[in-house]
Amino acid sequence: MEILQVKLERAGYSRGREILRDVSFSLRAGEMMGLIGPNGAGKSTVIKAILGFLKHVVGRVHLREACRYGYIPEHPVFYEDLTVWEHLELAASVWGMPRAAFEERALGLLERFQLRGEMHHLPRAFSKGMQQKLMFVTGFLLQPDLYVVDEPFIGLDPRATKTLLQLLEEERRRGAAVLLSTHVLDTAEKICDSFLLLHQGRCVARGSLMRLRRQIGRENASLMDCFDVFTSA
Structure with a gap:
């Protein structure tokens, strides 16, 4: 069952100066998706578009009927x-x-x-x-039914990080969907079911790690390896 559907043709902070172009994805109940990309790729803009914080959006963000969502920001x-x-x-x-x-x-x-x-x-x-x-x-x-979590691991001690990961897993088992924006790729590789890789405001890859590996032709590639290939252009 899909919790979230996103189809952004264009989105940005002012008219005529779009940050995002052609970014589309969906998130199922119980799925954790890693939102990955270098600094300035548009990850925070995707989150703001989903939450309705952007004035200039051409596209559609659809939440399942009666869906409750929770936002955990990077900055408290x-x-x-x-x-x-x-x-x-x-x-x-x-x-x-x-x-x-x-x-x-x-x-x-x-x-x-x-x-x-x-x-x-x-x-x-x-x-x-x-x-x-x-x-x-x-x-x-x-x-909630959907968690939108922005860079949660920055500044956390190891025990708090472990607790956070345990709770995210418990909520997934309950059926909640999680959109997780992070630069901590080794952790994302271990906990996420799928990934959305952004580069220069566009989606350059989407899917499971296995799918990303197939796209770059390296069956044992790490998420970091895939990240390097897709964002090197």
């Missing part, structure tokens, strides 16, 4: 005067999450990301890694 976003727990209460109230279910889920996630001791503290005093953990807890709290 939070309210200066709300504690960790208050952030989670706000998110749960927006979605109408029952109190008992909220408390059980929230406390469990805070424990897993080692934030339970800081639940009544203000995140503005946290390190970047701890602030990012708050983004993860908020995103996973609501268990």
